[in-house]
Amino acid sequence: xxxxxxxxxxxxxxxxxxxxxxxxxxxxxxxxxxxxxxxxxxxxxxxxxxxxxxxxxxxxxxxxxxxxxxxxxxxxxxxxxxxxxxxxxxxxxxxxxxxxxxxxxxxxxxxxxxxxxxxxxxxxxxxxxxxxxxxxxxxxxxxxxxxxxxxxxxxxxxxxxxxxxxxxxxxxxxxxxxxxxxxxxxxxxxxxxxxxxxxxxxxxxxxxxxxxxxxxxxxxxxxxxxxxxxxxxxxxxxxxxxxxxxxxxxxxxxxxxxxxxxxxxxxxxxxxxxxxxxxxxxxxxxxxxxxxxxxxxxxxxxxxxxxxxxxxxxxxxxxxxxxxxxxxxxxxxxxxxxxxx
Ligand SMILES: *[C@@H]1O[C@H](CO)[C@@H](O)[C@H](O)[C@H]1NC(C)=O
Ligand SMILES: *[C@@H]1O[C@H](CO)[C@@H](O)[C@H](O)[C@H]1NC(C)=O
Ligand SMILES: *[C@@H]1O[C@H](CO)[C@@H](O)[C@H](O)[C@H]1NC(C)=O
Numbered sequence: 001x002x003x004x005x006x007x008x009x010x011x012x013x014x015x016x017x018x019x020x021x022x023x024x025x026x027x028x029x030x031x032x033x034x035x036x037x038x039x040x041x042x043x044x045x046x047x048x049x050x051x052x053x054x055x056x057x058x059x060x061x062x063x064x065x066x067x068x069x070x071x072x073x074x075x076x077x078x079x080x081x082x083x084x085x086x087x088x089x090x091x092x093x094x095x096x097x098x099x100x101x102x103x104x105x106x107x108x109x110x111x112x113x114x115x116x117x118x119x120x121x122x123x124x125x126x127x128x129x130x131x132x133x134x135x136x137x138x139x140x141x142x143x144x145x146x147x148x149x150x151x152x153x154x155x156x157x158x159x160x161x162x163x164x165x166x167x168x169x170x171x172x173x174x175x176x177x178x179x180x181x182x183x184x185x186x187x188x189x190x191x192x193x194x195x196x197x198x199x200x201x202x203x204x205x206x207x208x209x210x211x212x213x214x215x216x217x218x219x220x221x222x223x224x225x226x227x228x229x230x231x232x233x234x235x236x237x238x239x240x241x242x243x244x245x246x247x248x249x250x251x252x253x254x255x256x257x258x259x260x261x262x263x264x265x266x267x268x269x270x271x272x273x274x275x276x277x278x279x280x281x282x283x284x285x286x287x288x289x290x291x292x293x294x295x296x297x298x299x300x301x302x303x304x305x306x307x308x309x310x311x312x313x314x315x316x317x318x319x320x321x322x323x324x325x326x327x328x329x330x331x332x333x334x335x336x337x338x339x340x341x
Pocket of ligand 3: 144147217218
């Protein structure tokens with residue numbers, strides 16, 4: 001279950017730099033400012049939904065949250081030391097509260113006017129993705145939940161105002177797809193059958209068709225401004241490197257190739273939807289290149305190191321924050337520390 005945790009530490013910073021221009025423009029709407037941020041996706045943007053599910057994929061344990069000011073450094077269910085890209089985008093847009101997790105008890109009443117977060121660690125485009133965690137919200141279900149929220153907006157604002165608010169003043173971000181490879185297609189044992197019976201082309205076709213239907217469903221529910229993230233270099237994450245027994249500076253070729261193949265198809269899909277769905281804007285967020293750049297030129301972005309508890313022993317004085325964690329878990333390898341410049 002380590003992969004869900006390992007993946008997301010600190011990946012958000014770069015993502016943001018490309019998105020911010022577009023999003024700030026979108027926010028600068030003549031119709032009375034920014035409305036809501038609706039967040040769909042996996043552990044990269046889960047803000048606590050999995051805390052409310054009986055699941056093996058949870059992040060409500062330290063060191064998650066250690067740099068998250070709003071919780072005083074306590075874990076919240078975010079799979080990261082700090083904020084997710086969803087939180088940061090919301091802040092930059094001037095939304096006073098982070099989008100509430102859909103499953104949290106306070107995701108009711110006026111709180112939803114700032115946005116709602118449906119993301120779930122372990123979730124994917126395909127329903128079967130993340131089965132290994134027992135429970136998680138796949139994108140189909142996340143959109144079912146948005147359908148519920150959509151009805152609540154009609155009640156809160158009246159149907160014509162609600163439609164305006166959703167279509168003109170709200171952002172829909174979707175950050176998903178990595179688990180469809182990591183915790184579905186590439187999963188040892190569980191998916192061997194699928195991999196024998198389905199070629200990478202066939203599997204990626206299924207993913208793209210499914211996603212196309214999912215985005216069209218959101219459009220039917222009045223979503224218009226979309227930001228869709230592609231899949232990062234999943235062959236370079238510790239989980240993949242470990243199960244494939246690679247060295248520190250190598251990445252798993254098959255996993256990265258699948259990600260790149262999917263990403264090519266995603267770009268085509270978004271171009272197609274931009275033409276087909278009237279009034280909608282789909283922005284493609286190139287997570288793959290950003291994260292690859294981060295991995296390659298990490299020092300340029302103020303990242304001091306990625307480290308494990310074993311490594312910690314030699315850098316003790318610099319990493320006082322991790323002392324208790326590493327003392328209790330001397331062999332932990334899923335911690336990466338990102339320092340802003
Ligand atoms: C919802 O509850 C959480 C946890 O108690 C809190 O941190 C957050 O600020 C609340 N959000 C809203 C919009 O009330
Ligand atoms: C996936 O699950 C959702 C929600 O349970 C369901 O509506 C949908 O039909 C399922 N899709 C497939 C392809 O099984
Ligand atoms: C939303 O839910 C209603 C039932 O309440 C259903 O008729 C409709 O098809 C759903 N819309 C989408 C896009 O899923």
